[in-house]
Amino acid sequence: MSDKPIYVTQPTLPPLEEFIPYLQKIWDNKILTNGGPFHQQLEKALCDYLGVKHVALFTNGTIALATALQALRVTGEVITTPYSFVATAHSLLWNGIKPVFVDVHPNTLNLDPAKIEAAITPSTTAIMPVHCYGHPCDVQAIQKIADNYNLKVIYDAAHAFGVKDEGGSVLRHGDLSVLSFHATKVFNTFEGGAIICPDAKTKLRIDQLKNFGFVDETTVVAPGINGKMSEINAAFGMLQLRHVDAALAQRRNVDTAYRKGLCAVPGIHCLQDAGEQVANYSYFPLLVEDDYPLSRDALYQKLKENNIHARRYFYPLITDFPMYRGMPSAQRENLPVATAAALKVLCLPIYPNLTLEHINLIVQVITKVSQ
Numbered sequence: 001m002s003d004k005p006i007y008v009t010q011p012t013l014p015p016l017e018e019f020i021p022y023l024q025k026i027w028d029n030k031i032l033t034n035g036g037p038f039h040q041q042l043e044k045a046l047c048d049y050l051g052v053k054h055v056a057l058f059t060n061g062t063i064a065l066a067t068a069l070q071a072l073r074v075t076g077e078v079i080t081t082p083y084s085f086v087a088t089a090h091s092l093l094w095n096g097i098k099p100v101f102v103d104v105h106p107n108t109l110n111l112d113p114a115k116i117e118a119a120i121t122p123s124t125t126a127i128m129p130v131h132c133y134g135h136p137c138d139v140q141a142i143q144k145i146a147d148n149y150n151l152k153v154i155y156d157a158a159h160a161f162g163v164k165d166e167g168g169s170v171l172r173h174g175d176l177s178v179l180s181f182h183a184t185k186v187f188n189t190f191e192g193g194a195i196i197c198p199d200a201k202t203k204l205r206i207d208q209l210k211n212f213g214f215v216d217e218t219t220v221v222a223p224g225i226n227g228k229m230s231e232i233n234a235a236f237g238m239l240q241l242r243h244v245d246a247a248l249a250q251r252r253n254v255d256t257a258y259r260k261g262l263c264a265v266p267g268i269h270c271l272q273d274a275g276e277q278v279a280n281y282s283y284f285p286l287l288v289e290d291d292y293p294l295s296r297d298a299l300y301q302k303l304k305e306n307n308i309h310a311r312r313y314f315y316p317l318i319t320d321f322p323m324y325r326g327m328p329s330a331q332r333e334n335l336p337v338a339t340a341a342a343l344k345v346l347c348l349p350i351y352p353n354l355t356l357e358h359i360n361l362i363v364q365v366i367t368k369v370s371q
């Protein structure tokens with residue numbers, strides 16, 4: 001039993017005194033938003049850090065997703081996953097787009113490329129996959145389908161900050177990728193988000209769309225939204241960047257300790273580790289299989305009794321919420337893998353300052369029932 005509650009995550013915060021000089025600058029120049037100096041600095045610093053061409057900062061990931069769809073003029077139907085945070089599908093509804101749900105692959109819980117083609121109709125204009133838990137999607141297979149059918153690809157990369165594959169940042173794939181810098185994510189600016197895009201022209205359109213559609217002082221070219229990141233969030237992002245490598249390394253240690261303690265436990269299935277790829281260890285999902293002595297929900301309760309607050313991400317599925325569940329593609333028969341995963345998954349606490357003592361306690365609670 002832990003004396004203090006252990007939550008699934010804890011936001012990473014640098015020492016407060018390190019933030020004061022940043023605030024002093026804002027107080028001195030009195031620029032609070034509208035693409036000020038910290039906003040420009042952070043866009044540039046993130047391009048360098050992530051190894052991408054263009055970054056457009058946003059007030060949060062959800063507005064960034066909705067704007068990404070507008071930037072590419074996506075309409076009609078979009079193929080997406082039911083196994084994600086609800087904002088993925090909400091961004092489609094906000095644009096009057098019909099989500100078409102396709103099942104996930106059992107190894108990765110990412111959109112299964114083998115099932116995409118059957119869901120394409122003449123109204124399909126794009127695919128919106130999610131790099132779930134920061135594990136890269138099968139980007140090659142998805143791109144091949146997109147090329148064959150002339151579809152756009154917008155990745156919800158909210159979990160994928162800093163993730164790399166053989167060729168570099170996973171964020172370079174598709175037409176656009178969208179990040180979230182929410183408090184619960186590996187890199188946070190309290191609230192925040194970004195669109196990663198490959199060319200300057202698209203970046204310009206995105207910048208207009210996040211500023212009401214303004215092109216200059218007197219010209220408005222689109223019904224844009226206010227999606228700008230404020231100077232205080234951007235300044236905080238600059239400070240966070242100085243600490244992010246250390247935070248990612250600490251997360252890796254937590255991941256390693258969990259794998260050592262849990263992956264051999266009968267009935268506990270850890271999702272594949274990153275292998276050769278650079279991961280960000282944003283989540284530690286495990287699947288509680290039928291041969292484990294407790295059900296997933298019973299284990300969740302048992303951890304709770306020990307003051308350990310794991311989370312059932314992603315349960316319920318997006319397709320179980322009332323605004324989606326009537327859709328033909330949302331029916332469970334269409335989504336057997338996602339449906340099963342949602343009933344088995346448990347995300348364990350993972351954050352940079354999670355102590356070895358707490359990790360051992362969590363491992364002990366899970367292993368003890370199986371002996």
Ligand SMILES: *Cc1c(COP(=O)(O)O)cnc(C)c1O
Nearest residue numbers: 060061062085087088158180182
């Ligand atoms: C966090 C998250 C979002 C939303 O990001 P916000 O910055 O909270 O708006 C979207 N999609 C996924 C998969 C997420 O995890």
